[in-house]
Amino acid sequence: MQFIDLKAQYRLIEKEIKSRINSVLEHGRFIMGPEIGELEEELASFADCRHVVTCSSGTDALLMALLAYGVGPKDAVFTTPFTFIATAEAIVLAGATPVFVDIDPDTYNIDPKKLEEAISRLKKDRTELTPKGIIGVDIFGLCADYSAINHTAKQNNLFVIEDAAQSFGASYKGRRSCSLADVGATSFFPAKPLGCYGDGGAVFTNDDELAEKLRSIRIHGQGSDKYDNVRIGINGRMDTLQAAILLPKLALFEKEIEMRNKVADYYTSSLNGCVKTPHVPDGYRSVWAQYSILADNRREIMDELRKAGIPTAIYYQKPLHLQGAFKTLGYGEGDYPVSENISRKIFSLPMHPYLKKEDQEIICEIIRKSGAL
Numbered sequence: 001m002q003f004i005d006l007k008a009q010y011r012l013i014e015k016e017i018k019s020r021i022n023s024v025l026e027h028g029r030f031i032m033g034p035e036i037g038e039l040e041e042e043l044a045s046f047a048d049c050r051h052v053v054t055c056s057s058g059t060d061a062l063l064m065a066l067l068a069y070g071v072g073p074k075d076a077v078f079t080t081p082f083t084f085i086a087t088a089e090a091i092v093l094a095g096a097t098p099v100f101v102d103i104d105p106d107t108y109n110i111d112p113k114k115l116e117e118a119i120s121r122l123k124k125d126r127t128e129l130t131p132k133g134i135i136g137v138d139i140f141g142l143c144a145d146y147s148a149i150n151h152t153a154k155q156n157n158l159f160v161i162e163d164a165a166q167s168f169g170a171s172y173k174g175r176r177s178c179s180l181a182d183v184g185a186t187s188f189f190p191a192k193p194l195g196c197y198g199d200g201g202a203v204f205t206n207d208d209e210l211a212e213k214l215r216s217i218r219i220h221g222q223g224s225d226k227y228d229n230v231r232i233g234i235n236g237r238m239d240t241l242q243a244a245i246l247l248p249k250l251a252l253f254e255k256e257i258e259m260r261n262k263v264a265d266y267y268t269s270s271l272n273g274c275v276k277t278p279h280v281p282d283g284y285r286s287v288w289a290q291y292s293i294l295a296d297n298r299r300e301i302m303d304e305l306r307k308a309g310i311p312t313a314i315y316y317q318k319p320l321h322l323q324g325a326f327k328t329l330g331y332g333e334g335d336y337p338v339s340e341n342i343s344r345k346i347f348s349l350p351m352h353p354y355l356k357k358e359d360q361e362i363i364c365e366i367i368r369k370s371g372a373l
């Protein structure tokens with residue numbers, strides 16, 4: 001059994017993918033070829049967002065958004081410590097300082113109340129840092145609470161970036177992920193809900209001026225032509241080949257979201273009461289980048305599953321504030337107790353649209369036998 005089975009999907013659309021790749025090989029426009037524009041239009045319509053700027057990865061999508069806002073030294077950007085390293089890494093790469101805010105114990109996303117407190121506290125006593133923005137992370141494919149986050153941002157004159165690397169395809173109060181904040185940044189890393197066959201990402205916004213900046217930043221801060229550079233940017237383009245691969249995958253994606261939700265529904269109904277299953281609040285639809293559960297005896301359960309040939313993974317073993325990379329920020333054990341507590345109990349089960357019913361049953365049976373809340 002596989003944690004994520006990419007081959008099953010490939011078999012379904014092999015012809016379309018090969019024919020798309022072939023047409024790129026024939027036209028030869030490997031950089032910024034016509035598939036890039038075609039994909040950007042499709043993504044914009046999917047997420048109901050005016051502008052989409054594809055790019056080289058989810059990390060670069062975040063970095064480009066931060067560069068577009070011009071953050072730099074002494075600027076604080078608030079985010080959660082319970083995320084992949086890239087979220088806070090991009091803040092540091094842009095020259096700003098991440099300020100962590102603990103998560104909600106049920107959704108594992110940034111706690112809006114603690115966010116408000118953290119902003120007030122920073123304004124009061126850390127005068128060397130100025131609050132500039134917030135990166136909300138949609139962990140495991142479940143959107144953060146953007147009504148609350150955007151409200152707090154407005155009151156404090158901060159920008160909001162949605163780190164939608166795990167949530168492309170999810171929805172929140174009738175709107176699609178990537179369009180829930182000032183800017184959305186997603187990833188098409190192969191293991192994400194919508195993945196290409198290499199690295200890829202995209203930035204989403206309804207702001208015309210910001211979109212123009214993002215397009216410039218993507219190509220070395222390009223101005224009116226190739227050799228006119230008006231700002232510092234990056235080499236952030238998506239390969240034409242990756243856009244060609246994503247197009248047939250996107251056509252299949254809506255159906256796959258349904259299938260992912262079916263797997264998650266089965267897991268939840270079958271495991272409820274035995275381990276802590278994911279909480280999806282009313283008005284939210286997850287895209288299930290991960291199906292993650294909490295158990296005090298996680299090692300034991302993971303061992304039992306491994307013996308039966310079932311892979312599991314831990315997202316995340318170590319919250320970011322305890323990572324060596326952020327040592328200079330001066331955080332320590334006990335600073336974010338909810339994140340720390342969850343990182344000690346959480347692990348993720350195999351999750352992809354083509355996970356067979358009998359495999360789901362075996363997984364749940366093993367967990368029910370070895371699980372205890």
Ligand SMILES: *Cc1c(COP(=O)(O)O)cnc(C)c1O
Nearest residue numbers: 057058059084086087165187189
């Ligand atoms: C995967 C991921 C990223 C980075 O995406 P890449 O395409 O791998 O650079 C950023 N944030 C989160 C939350 C992620 O899961």
